[in-house]
Amino acid sequence: MSRIGQTFIALKAHNKKALITFITAGDPGKGLTVPLMHVLVEAGADIIELGVPFSDPMADGPVIQRASERALANKVGLKDVLAMTAEFRKTNTTTPVVLMGYANPVEHMGYETFALAAKAAGVDGVLTVDIPPEESLGVSDVFKAHGLDPIFLLSPTTPESRVEQVAAVAGGFIYYVSLKGVTGSANLDMDEVAQKLAVIRKHCDLPVGVGFGIRDAATAEAVARIADAVVVGSRIVSEIETAPEGECATRVKQLVAELRRGVDAASK
Amino acid sequence: MKLTDLPDSRGHFGPYGGIFVAETLMAALEELRVEYDLARNDPAFIAEFEYELKHYVGRPSPVYHAKRLSEQYGGAQIYLKREDLNHTGAHKINNTIGQALLARRMGKKRVIAETGAGQHGVASATVAARYGMECVVYMGAEDVIRQAPNVFRMKLLGATVVPVSSGSRTLKDALNEAMRDWVTNVESTFYILGTAAGPHPYPMLVRDFQCVIGRECLVQMPELTGRQPDAVIACVGGGSNAIGIFHPYIPHEDVRLIGVEAGGSGIASGKHAAPLSAGTPGVLHGFRSYLMQDENGQIIETHSVSAGLDYPGVGPEHSYLKDAGRAEYVAINDDEAMAAFHDLCRFEGIIPALESSHAVAQAKKLAPTMKKDQIILVNLSGRGDKDIDTVAKLSGITL
Numbered sequence: 001m002s003r004i005g006q007t008f009i010a011l012k013a014h015n016k017k018a019l020i021t022f023i024t025a026g027d028p029g030k031g032l033t034v035p036l037m038h039v040l041v042e043a044g045a046d047i048i049e050l051g052v053p054f055s056d057p058m059a060d061g062p063v064i065q066r067a068s069e070r071a072l073a074n075k076v077g078l079k080d081v082l083a084m085t086a087e088f089r090k091t092n093t094t095t096p097v098v099l100m101g102y103a104n105p106v107e108h109m110g111y112e113t114f115a116l117a118a119k120a121a122g123v124d125g126v127l128t129v130d131i132p133p134e135e136s137l138g139v140s141d142v143f144k145a146h147g148l149d150p151i152f153l154l155s156p157t158t159p160e161s162r163v164e165q166v167a168a169v170a171g172g173f174i175y176y177v178s179l180k181g182v183t184g185s186a187n188l189d190m191d192e193v194a195q196k197l198a199v200i201r202k203h204c205d206l207p208v209g210v211g212f213g214i215r216d217a218a219t220a221e222a223v224a225r226i227a228d229a230v231v232v233g234s235r236i237v238s239e240i241e242t243a244p245e246g247e248c249a250t251r252v253k254q255l256v257a258e259l260r261r262g263v264d265a266a267s268k
Numbered sequence: 269m270k271l272t273d274l275p276d277s278r279g280h281f282g283p284y285g286g287i288f289v290a291e292t293l294m295a296a297l298e299e300l301r302v303e304y305d306l307a308r309n310d311p312a313f314i315a316e317f318e319y320e321l322k323h324y325v326g327r328p329s330p331v332y333h334a335k336r337l338s339e340q341y342g343g344a345q346i347y348l349k350r351e352d353l354n355h356t357g358a359h360k361i362n363n364t365i366g367q368a369l370l371a372r373r374m375g376k377k378r379v380i381a382e383t384g385a386g387q388h389g390v391a392s393a394t395v396a397a398r399y400g401m402e403c404v405v406y407m408g409a410e411d412v413i414r415q416a417p418n419v420f421r422m423k424l425l426g427a428t429v430v431p432v433s434s435g436s437r438t439l440k441d442a443l444n445e446a447m448r449d450w451v452t453n454v455e456s457t458f459y460i461l462g463t464a465a466g467p468h469p470y471p472m473l474v475r476d477f478q479c480v481i482g483r484e485c486l487v488q489m490p491e492l493t494g495r496q497p498d499a500v501i502a503c504v505g506g507g508s509n510a511i512g513i514f515h516p517y518i519p520h521e522d523v524r525l526i527g528v529e530a531g532g533s534g535i536a537s538g539k540h541a542a543p544l545s546a547g548t549p550g551v552l553h554g555f556r557s558y559l560m561q562d563e564n565g566q567i568i569e570t571h572s573v574s575a576g577l578d579y580p581g582v583g584p585e586h587s588y589l590k591d592a593g594r595a596e597y598v599a600i601n602d603d604e605a606m607a608a609f610h611d612l613c614r615f616e617g618i619i620p621a622l623e624s625s626h627a628v629a630q631a632k633k634l635a636p637t638m639k640k641d642q643i644i645l646v647n648l649s650g651r652g653d654k655d656i657d658t659v660a661k662l663s664g665i666t667l
Contacts, residue, residue, distance in 0.1 A: 055567040056440060056552060058447050059290035065434055077564030103288055103551040108565030130288045130551065134278060157295035157454060166291075177292060 002149050003096040003124045004172040007046055008207045008228065017224040019044055019263045020209055021256055022100065022233035024051035024067035025084055026076025028240055028248060033076075034087045036240075036252060041095050043253045044260030048088075049127070049233070052081050052101030059129045063234045066241065078105040078114070082121040089122035098125035098151060098172070111139055115146035125149035125172040133162075133169050140169045153177055156192065160199055167204035173229060174200060174208045194226045217262030224266035232259055271518050271594055274585065279468020279555075282591065285584035287467040289554045293447070296454045301469045303374050308476065313369065320365045321480060324398065325355045327362075329481075331488040331645070336615040337628075344638035346631050347497065348648040349485055349513060352620065358650030359481060359509045360391035364460055366477030368395035371458035378402040378453065381460045382446040384411055384439035384505070385576035385623065386418025387650055388462030393427035395460075403427040406445040408438035411575045418654050436569040439505075439579045443553055463506025464583035467554030471584050478512025485645060486516050497645035499524040499634065503626040504544070504597065505576050507583035509649035514595060515585075524596065527586060528630045530572035531599030541570035543582050544590050544597035552580070557587040573602040573658065574622035576650075604629040606662060609652065621650035622658065 001009075011018050021040045025033050037048055053071035057064060078101075085097050099118065106114050106128060118126065126148050131139055133152060140150035149172030154163060156177075166174070176197065193210060200208055210223045211231030223230045236252060243251040274281045287297060307313040321327040329350045338346045351359040364381075371379055379401050383389030389405040396403030405422055409431040412419055422429050435441040443466075450459040464474040482500075489496050500517055502510035504527040514525045532540035540546065543558040550559040552567055560568050560580040572578045589595035600608075605622060608629035612620045620628060627646050635644060652659075660667050 053566075055435065056444055058444050058553065059292070059451065061448070062434070069435070072566065077566065079564070104559070104561065104567070105565035107551055107556075108548075108561060108563075129290050130554070132287060132289065132291060132294055135286050135288055153291035155290075155292040155295075158291060159295060162294065177290075 002147065002172060003094065004047065004149050007096050008173065011046060015267050017227065017263050017266060018046040018207070018209065018229035019260055020047040020049055020229050020231040021045040021236055022049040022051060022231065023236060023240065024053060024064065024071050025081040026053055026071030026074045027067040027237070028070060030074045030076055030080065032248065033084050036249060037088045038092065039249045039253050040256055041092060043256035045095070045256055047096045047098060047229070049098045049100045049231070050081060050085065052078055052099055052105055054102040054105060057102065061234060063238050063241065067237045078109055082117050082123070085123050086121040096124040097122060098127060099123055100127040100129065103128050103131050111142045115142050115148055118148055119146045123148060125151045127151035127175060129153065133165050136169055144171060151175055154200060156196060163200055164203045170204070170206060172206065174204055174206050175231060176200065176208055176210045176227070177212045190222055190226065197226055217258045217265070220259045220262030221265045224263040230259070230263050271592060272515070274588065275468065275472055279472065281584045281588035283549070284557050284587040285468060285471055285555050287554065288551045288556065289467050290451070292451045293454070293467070296450065297467055297469070299374070304370060304469050304473050307370055307373060313373070317366055317369055321362065325361050325365065326353065327480065328484040328488070329353050331485060331492055333492065334616050337611060338635065340611065340615055341632050341635040343635040343640065344498065344642040344644045345640070346635060347489070347492070347643060347645045349481060349645060351481060351509065351647060351649045352618070352624070352651035356391050356394050357653065358387040358391065358621065359478060359512060360388045360462060361394065362480055362512070363462070363474050363477040363508060364388070364391040364395045366473070367458070367460045368399050368401070371401065371460070372399055374458065376456060376458035378457045379460050380404045380406070380446050380449050380457055381462060382406045382439065382442040383462060384408070384442070384578055385574065385621070386411065386415040386422070386654060387576060389427070389429070390418050390421045390425070392460045393422040393425035396427060397425045404449065405429050406432055406442040406449070408436070408442045409433045410437040411439065414575050414658060415654055416657065438570070439575070440553070440567065463508040464511045464585060465506045465553065465555060465557070465581060471555065474508050475511045475515055475585060478508050479515050481509065481512040481647065482514065482516030485513060489645065493643055496520055496523055497643040498638065499526055500645045500647070501526045501528060501627045501630050501634070502647035503528045503577060503623045503649060504582060504586060505530070505541070505579050505623065507586045509647050511583060511585055513647045514589070518594060525589070525594065526630060527595055527597040528626045529597060529599045530574060530577035530626060531601040532571035534601050535599055539571035540599060541572045541578050541580065542599040543580060544586060545599040549587065555584050557581050557584045558590070573605060573662070574626065576621070576623040577626065598630060600626040600629040606659070608632055609659065618648070619652040620648055621652045622655045624649045
């Protein structure tokens, strides 16, 4: 079983929900990503999503797009992201790392070459935002063959028939994007999310993470009550963006600790 | 499988095309695919589309024998398909009418669009006014400056123009932003995509709406010249005017199809917008096609004097036609396009769009290599009024 699967089993055994935190690799600086990954873990993250910078992040909002632009200005590409993961793995062999990004950098490297390198670097799962199951033939198979979990998105607009289709190819966990819209949008309708999760669970045994719109302990707690995992991205990236120089790690640590308290409050 | 039977049911032109979007857009694209499938087989829809093209756009657009230009260039006779004479001044309106009728069929009251040169934005704002819909146009901040007259036109037509300041501040960034709007407002909003690119079914439906150009030529050329042309030339940015004139000619195997990309400062300079001439396949904006990208798979900034060709990708069917050898793709530099622009002004009294000037420039290269009784058909995709500021600036003139 993958590190992702083991993590969810261990959490369940302790009656806990997972906190999945996202940062963009190379933001705010090339050398700051690995230390930040350790900070995330120390503050209570169970899984790290590492954004692979892309020039045209179509499905992301302005916060993550700006992070991508900063990372690209720091000349961080897919190879660097793999090197960062390998560096992180030198001292952390338990926290799962999921790469999240767009198809083109992976396609350009070659799916097979990428899968081999990612596995060797210690990557556990891959979410290519713009490869839906219809186009994933030969991609998710390659990932699975190399022991990488192919993570897929489901959204409020996904019909039940497609939930089945996604469940058939997905690995690791399902990432339910709880709002229509891009990353970083506001407002969450918990009843609507709960209804959709019931539909997803009917067709899929994988743990379900819910993301988009979670910004503090209260929203994290509300989501943790109904989901297996709480995914936070824009809020953390925004903290990185606005933190005064030198205070980035401290600010992120405070924020993630707060989110952790929210998630844990849900299991009390 | 015949070249004209594409795409397949999931939008593939061989390895190109497809649907590479986030899950949030899948349902909307499926809704559009289903609705378009019904519409294109609905005689009432076709009849209304044709009525609008005739009475609102002013079709058929003429084919014109550019005799003085042909004499000047020496060699083959050059004919111009006058899409510049359409209402709003370019081929773009053919497509926006088709999509606006689809939007109305689907009960969507709000339309959004991306635009580069502003032609598609104007064409979208026009149909939104015509059918009483709210219209928001996303335009790169750079292009808002370059194409100020079109920005004003859109506003006159009642559209909201949103300048996009992210990335390279041009067409691709406007497209990113339009996609984001669509993801957020998917239930109320129809996305009028401006070129034969994007996720399926856009490349197919935009092509279908633009094919009126080539179908008219198939009739007009024999009427005028007694036969079909030896070569058809069209500029290629996203490639909608080119696929519109090429596609009906695909079965006519002795007609050369030549797509002209923006060579910018020259292919060797790296400052261009010619993915078919100098790019490699990849995935961007929802489809697989030739792209301009760096060694890390990042999309690189493009350069062209013409905003409408300033795009790092190209419609997937062009990638397929290139690989299949059915169409040829070349690049024309800024300077060559500018020279052809002035040629057409001076010898024919036609001010062409800088985009279309690239196609004229290729005719200038090709004509002298052909006999006097041979025929080149150039798709004059748009008029150049919108470009006079750019041309004046490049000529060192202050208006």
